[in-house]
Amino acid sequence: MFARAHLLRAHNLKRGMKMKRLALVAAIVSTMFFSFASGAFAQADLQPLAVVKLNKSESITLKQLRTRVELYQKQNNNQAFSVEQKKQILESMIDEKLIIQSAQKSGLSLTETQVNKVFLQQLSMQVGRQVSEAEFAEIIKSQTNLSLDDFMKKTVGMSVAEYKTHLKNQIIIRQYVESMYKDEIGGATATDAEIRNFYDLNKASFVQNDMAKIFLVVVPKGNDVEAARSKANKMLNDLKDKKLSYESIKANATADKTYQGGDLLIQKSVQHAQQLGMSAADLNELFGKSVGFISNLTETKNDFQFYAVRQKYPAKMLSISDVVQPDTTITVYEYIKQNLSSQKQGEAFLAALNKFAKSLDTPENVDRKKTGDALDKLLNW
Structure with a gap:
């Protein structure tokens, strides 16, 4: 041993x-x-x-x-x-x-x-x-x-x-x-035969759960709760009125430092609900929304939040040529090759x-x- x-x-x-x-x-x-x-x-x-x-x-x-x-x-x-x-x-x-x-x-x-x-x-x-x-x-x-x-x-x-x-x-x-x-x-390095054999033997493991890409904005309360609320509300309304884009909110967050904004890929699971601080019912409600939906402002203990649904991906079995995760370029074949190699x-x-x-x-x-x-x-x- x-x-x-x-x-x-x-x-x-x-x-x-x-x-x-x-x-x-x-x-x-x-x-x-x-x-x-x-x-x-x-x-x-x-x-x-x-x-x-x-x-x-x-x-x-x-x-x-x-x-x-x-x-x-x-x-x-x-x-x-x-x-x-x-x-x-x-x-x-x-x-x-x-x-x-x-x-x-x-x-x-x-x-x-x-x-x-x-x-x-x-x-x-x-x-x-x-x-x-x-x-x-x-x-x-x-x-x-x-x-x-x-x-x-x-x-x-x-x-x-x-x-x-x-x-x-x-x-x-x-x-x-x-x-x-x-x-x-x-x-x-792994051969083509080894890669395909591994996929065939583990096909049931390559499953994509229901997934959604959301754009989440979080404004911490900090020392001025009302200022944070006002900032979050303005971004939310400007996004709905198309005065702000997702890209501009994300870019400004890098320089602003007083809020966070960006895309999140989430699964329809209890674990992801907990990570987002949501109940299972709230997560189910989120997945029931259509692409383009923008939520109302939510207040938590430490911050103000809102999200928008940007894309939804239904659950499916992954073929060897499918990407491992939406919005990425790594296929199941390449993923197996990397790991076996x-x-x-x-x-x-x-x-x-x-x-x-x-x-x-x-x-x-x-x-x-x-x-x-x-x-x-x-x-x-």
């Missing part, structure tokens, strides 16, 4: 594995250095299990292995790991250090700016919009009353600085392996990683301090 090819989480192939792949790339899922309880086992925890010395001498201690195992146990519902599984986790940690040291020896490096850019992309994905580190810290503080450092330690076992170091290693490893095996990885490239990347790690794992590069029964005894906790 924990073979070398399981070193990365970047491509979760969803094969029903009982345990997640060992991580190096992408999600905030792995850890390398955080403190563990000491006590009677402190001295034993500090003894090295292996020393990686391809470029420099780096030890992997029992303490570090305990840390990694504990994290994976948390990620897998506190599932207890066997001695054999712990040994395989140790092997993956050796592989990590081998590849990182090889990349460093080749001169591959990243700047702090490059690492921070990827870090902010990850934070922004969590929020759903572009945020700075300071903005994310404010969100975490307001929602959890924790500092960003404490939040990171609680969720991923590392401080911000430690995680950025970890992230830097992940990026270096990916770039390094992909540069050496770019033809094998890049050439792994991504999966195949993930498999090719893991195969390349496995191959490369094996080539580096020599007695000159790795000194395994504990093996056989002695290692089994240490890992029997």
Whole structure:
């Protein structure tokens, strides 16, 4: 289960594995250095299990292995790991250090700016919009009353600085392996037969629910409720009188900043009703309106709103040539191709990683301090 090819989480192939792949790339899922309880086992925890010395001498201690195992146990519902599984986790940690040291020896490096850019992309994905580190810290503080450092330690076992170091290693490893095996990885794409076979086997999954494109305008009340009401009413009346267009309202919202206006594609579902702050009955009423309908002004606790129905799309089974979503250009065929190709490239990347790690794992590069029964005894906790 924990073979070398399981070193990365970047491509979760969803094969029903009982345990997640060992991580190096992408999600905030792995850890390398955080403190563990000491006590009677402190001295034993500090003894090295292996020393990686391809470029420099780096030890992997029992303490570090305990840390990694504990994290994976948390990620897998506190599932207890066997001695054999712990040994395989140790092997993956050796592989990590081998590849990182090889990349460093080749001169591959990243700047702090490059690492921070990827870090902010990850934070922004969590929020759903572009945020700075300071903005994310404010969100975490307001929602959890924790500092960003404490939040990171609680969720991923590392401080911000430690995680950025970890992230830097992940990026270096990916770039390094992909540069050496770019033809094998890049050439792994789905064939026409594979795409059509996947569609035929999963045809029932490609269904478009009843959908509608609405133009929603939201004017926050702010500190002057009547001014907000007046602004919303004027836009509503000007839109009805054709003094304003949808495009002008949307364009002005970018500069104005005191309201939001734009198109939304919504489904006829309970989930979308909740997202819009509507009851199921209200959503049904919306879907009953004709294209071109413009609602009255609605007051909520925090804002004033109105909407217009711009287009409606009936529910249907999607053919392989249909677009996945209205008002887009990606067809079901292209969508399947992208996903299958991504999966195949993930498999090719893991195969390349496995191959490369094996080539580096020599007695000159790795000194395994504990093996056989002695290692089994240490890992029997």
